[in-house]
Amino acid sequence: MPTDALATMLTDLKRRSGLSYDVIGRRTHISKSTIHRYCRGESVPPDFATVERIAALCGATSAERGRLYASWSSAATGAAAEPAGAGEAGSAAEAGALAGSGSGVRSASVARSGSVARSAGGIGSASVARSGAGAESGGAAGAGSVAGSGGVGEAGGVAFTASVSGVAGLGSRRVPPGRWRLRRRAALAAVAVLALAVAGFWWPHDSPRAQTRAPLLNGECTAPVALGQTNGCVSVLQGLLARAGAEIVVDGSFGPITQGKLTAFQFLADLPVTGVADVATRKALHAGVAPLRSWPRDQVEARIRAVFVEAPDEAVRVAECRSHLDAMSVTPGGDGTRNWGVFQLSDRLLAEIGGTPRQALDPEWNIQAAHRRYRTHGDFGDRSCDPVNGTVVRAAPAAAGRAAPTGPGRPS
Incomplete structure (x- = not known):
């Protein structure tokens, strides 16, 4: 079986x-x-x-x-x-006469403090993942700390997409002059490591020095990088995704979260969506052609509460359950389909409402589309995130079958 x-x-x-x-x-x-x-x-x-x-x-x-x-x-x-009707029923039907058009993915800076990591191979790594959310392993160092690792593939901390304010925080408390000098030196050393990491990843891939600056295109990491691999090449891939703006922990392990971020990048870069870092994808990553930066989680939560006035707490809980409030979350469905964005809108639902994955990765469009479905059907569709105990707040269907009103740039 x-x-x-x-x-x-x-x-x-x-x-x-x-x-x-x-x-x-x-x-x-x-x-x-x-x-x-x-x-x-x-x-x-x-x-x-x-x-x-x-x-x-x-x-x-x-x-x-x-x-x-x-x-x-x-x-x-x-x-x-299996034949229809066998096994467990899937998620609740996602339907409704919804049509939509919206702007492309809006860009918003994600300011997160993190730790600066370095490896024996000189390859910097980065992540802006918040503690406990979106991490594939618990190896991330604490905010503002300086971490070292014995090899590229070891679990390290976060680096160049994080704010240098995390390093500056080393001197935030009053300490004796001698200890201050030591902390100041540590902070300067951390900034130096940060600069080297950024320089290594930002060096143009078509430069003569790309032979040593683009390990995913030359040298030991030329083979496709895919789900299940655990090595230094995965760390480099994760670092490039983090540089593009993805909230991801650089731990050298290619799991479902790394695959989801890579899938989002491939789609936004107009590449074949395979979830595998092939040659074309690696070149695009080094060139930085498709930024993955989007709204930070606190902005996503605030917008959900503003839109779902009928049930703000329930809407936030469902979005947290489905995507950890990650606007760039992409997960696989059970039949080769995918789910996109804050409320994990499925390919099937997007087809029904006339939307696209690109629109679903726009947090404003995604939240508005989920709200329209909620107003029309009185629930969030997929029941897997419903609470086990307690009453689920239901919205009254829109009068005469009409969806909730929308404004400019929102699905209609």
């Missing part, structure tokens, strides 16, 4: 964590009976985000998450091939 491998892995994670079905259910907003069916192989989670929530709570490593993704993908493919 395609579900056996996934069920075994989930059962092992649950047993290792020592958590009961009830506790896992409450903390992941999944009913304990549903989790029990997943662990028995009786049904397949509707999307990998559901598996991710269980795995994160149970302490799965980056490598284990990669294997979980492979098992879930195989199980989902097998479930899709």
Whole structure:
């Protein structure tokens, strides 16, 4: 059975964590009976985000998450091939006479403080991921710290996309003159490492010095970089994605989050969307042709609350569950489709409302589209993020079947 491998892995994670079905259910907003069916192989989670929530709570490593993704993908493919009506029903139908047009992805700077990392190979790495959100492993160093690693592939900290204010914070407290000088030297050294990292990644790939400055195009990292790999070449890829603005931890492990950020980059760069860093994708990354910068999470949350006046807390919780409030989140569906943006709008829903993945990666468009569906149908569609206990706030359907009014630049 395609579900056996996934069920075994989930059962092992649950047993290792020592958590009961009830506790896992409450903390992941999944009913304990549903989790029990997943662990028995009786049904397949509707999307990998559901598996991710269980795995994160149970302490799965980056490598284990990669294997979980492979098992879930195989199980989902097998479930899709079964006759209609077999197995667990998928997510609630996403429908509505919604049409939309919106502006392209809006750009907003993401200011996050982080730690500066360096490796023995001289390759800087970076991330702007907030603590506990969007990380594939827990190896990120604390804000403002200076981290060193013995090799390119080791879990390091975050670097050049982070603000240098994290380094400047070393001297924020009153300390004796001697200690101040030591901290000042440490801060200057950190800035020097930061500058070297930036210079290494920003050197033009067509320059004569690109042989040593573009490891994904020359030298030891010329082969495609794909899901499941754990090495220094993955660290370089993650660093380039972070340079483009992605919120990602540079840990040298190519898991589902790295694949999602790479997928978003490929789509925005008008490249074949494969989730694999092939030659064309690596050249585009080095050239910086498709920025991934978008709204920071606090701006996303504030906008959701402003739009979902009927149920602001519930809307924020659903978006946090689906995407961690990440406007550039892309996750796979169970049938070769993908889910996009803040509310993880599916390819099917986008086709029904006349939208595109590019529009769905615009946080304003995404939030407005989700709100229109909420006003029309009274729910958020996919029930996997509904709370296990408590009452879910429902919106009254729009009068006479009309959707909520929209303004300029919002889906219509």
